[in-house]
Amino acid sequence: MKEQELAITLSTTKKEKPQADQLQFGKNFTDHMFIMDYMQGKGWHDPRIVPYQPLTLEPSAMIFHYGQSVFEGLKAYLTEEEEVLLFRPEKNFERLNRSNERLCIPEIDVEFALKALKELIRVDRDWIPREEGTSLYIRPFIIATEPYLGVSPADRYKFIIIMSPVGSYYKEGIKPVKIAVETDFARTVRGGTGEAKTGGNYAASLKAQEISEKSGYSQVLWLDGVEKKYIEEVGSMNVFFKINGEVVTPALNGSILQGITRASIIELLQYWNVPVTERRISMQEVYDAYKAGQLEEAFGTGTAAVISPIGEFYWKEEKMVINNGETGELSQKLYDTLTGIQNGKIADPLNWITKLED
């Protein structure tokens, strides 16, 4: 697919931009969106940037019935020098293709998707908020659109990118969250779709999330679906523990999302010569470390919050308060470094940044 095929139709009206202090995550969208269609036999075609607009689909479109969908989430940042930076965006499109593979959705051209995204950002560049901690959240997604009530991979899809200006996740600096360890519900299992970023995984998580919120926990920590012993990840974050000076995170096992923040944290720790291990880790082991006074820090990692220190776990009717419920030193240093690299305030030693104009 060639770049010149990307058609651009500019919006004749412009929406009012929300004030920086009123940005709500994922509620306001920019003036334009990217769309590309797929039809069996024809492949991906008709890539275009158009005014942000509703989608019109048949009520029998497969997305409404059989959940064949994948998505991604990444951010663009405006630097003090008015440059626009993207954090490892090719990783998101590569992961989108891995999700596609699991969901029987045709793969996209990563290079072309990145070009299209850059063009879309250029068109809506003045939507990137400039205040400390703000960014432009980018949501690529693919949905099955074939109008057919049969359980089989669709022959038609839409690949869409929408963008939303978002505020700082933490208004007054990072603040530890409380997490409930889920012992009844499951989000996925070995052989399931856990490694794919697909709607069904999130739909399956709502019930446990709702119950834990009622008890004052902001998210749940999922254990493996088979034995309910081994730690997988948090609702929309991967998870790390600092135990007795060593950083540990669950090894990728097919049912854990391959977080891009997770991978970056591991690379950064290695670059710093901080011991970090990816391995199977049980909740019992974390509990034992806690009891022995060796659980020094715990944190979640993800595009939305970057680093989320965990101040408390609730497991089997017991509360485990970590580091007095305060942000740990390493969590803070990782947050400062990662967000610093992302918004261009500090050097990018591991070559993660893509500039819009590159």
Add this chain to the structure above:
Amino acid sequence: MKEQELAITLSTTKKEKPQADQLQFGKNFTDHMFIMDYMQGKGWHDPRIVPYQPLTLEPSAMIFHYGQSVFEGLKAYLTEEEEVLLFRPEKNFERLNRSNERLCIPEIDVEFALKALKELIRVDRDWIPREEGTSLYIRPFIIATEPYLGVSPADRYKFIIIMSPVGSYYKEGIKPVKIAVETDFARTVRGGTGEAKTGGNYAASLKAQEISEKSGYSQVLWLDGVEKKYIEEVGSMNVFFKINGEVVTPALNGSILQGITRASIIELLQYWNVPVTERRISMQEVYDAYKAGQLEEAFGTGTAAVISPIGEFYWKEEKMVINNGETGELSQKLYDTLTGIQNGKIADPLNWITKLED
């Protein structure tokens, strides 16, 4: 919600109806559809029958991202006396509510839904095909429509019913299918969404289905996600075995769909005094029965095909041919009885039929 609130807008044009011999499952839809909206604080409101038309939704509508959706499938039949019959339709709306509960979707009023469905069928009554084996397939579904990119239950939904005239599943009488036992992939697990009729379960099943089709198997048999030992169900059917004169089906365990055909078969067998047991059954047990010459019949049950005799299982590189690959006596009798009750040709001893005009 009161019946009189149901507004009806008739279509000014009528689509051409497909010929009976050209009916494809789930590809043609009638002239009208039912829609009702939900908004938090307001509840379900604005129930209406309108001309069949596309849905217009924001690209950020949650259904496109987080898979919060449920659906149902049932059929209406036209008898030789020109009466319209529904098979246990209240069971479908009750199951829809159980799916709603798991997916954090607000429940619907079963009685009102049934009234609305009957009205919709009345409006599109001339779409019910009259040829032997044909019927009107009915698809109620609910989707999350709130335009918000946050993982939480939506505050807005649409409940929609569309209908599609369908041909006989078996053009030349019932014909045994070949089923591959799935040993790698999982569709759901204990604590997951298996018991709910939600899109994600079907999306998760596509990959295994695609692989087994390539080897000539029409569907897969799912084993439990924990031990990969115990039989759960087929792609879109529950499963029964006749072993040494006794009928056995996996007990409901939270990850198996509570099939309405399944429940009806059990009731019918009990009515006939044929021994039938719901219990945990392993694939090894079925294999051992097969080796001992005691696996007399196997069949799937579901709304689409009613009874699907299973002529062959493929498990761990071995083919198990059942009853010489032919339809068993009990399978045939169950098919004849159930379809006979459904299309009004034989008596309805267990009171399953709802007449449109009741």
